[in-house]
Amino acid sequence: MSYDVEKPDEEWRAELTPAEYAVLRQAATEPAFTGEYTDTKKQGVYSCRACGAELFTSTTKFESHCGWPSFYDPKDTDAVELVSDRSHGMVRTEVRCARCGSHLGHVFEGEGYATPTDQRYCINSISLRLAPEEG
């Protein structure tokens, strides 16, 4: 898989904070209920913190009470890449930025949330940057 935005590892390290690098480039997970966007209700667009691609909008953000920002749909289907993840003894679906391949979180299905898709994109706050709408 090649991405539109590809950089040598040392460049990502230089551009991102250590915490951002650990999540975005090494697929770490920020601790639950600590991310800056977990309970954010501001309207706006969430972009990839690594490359700036627009990934999610506040209109599909919902309260999942899981400790991470949760969306029921990406902004555009092809904004994210879904990859089977068998790490940590679980079978999960990893969500990556389709433009730069950075790790965003995981998507879960069929949990019974009252959303149009029955999907929960469980995304690390630190992978995103919110551009709030004016007003």
Ligand SMILES: [Zn+2]
């Ligand atoms: Zn990206």
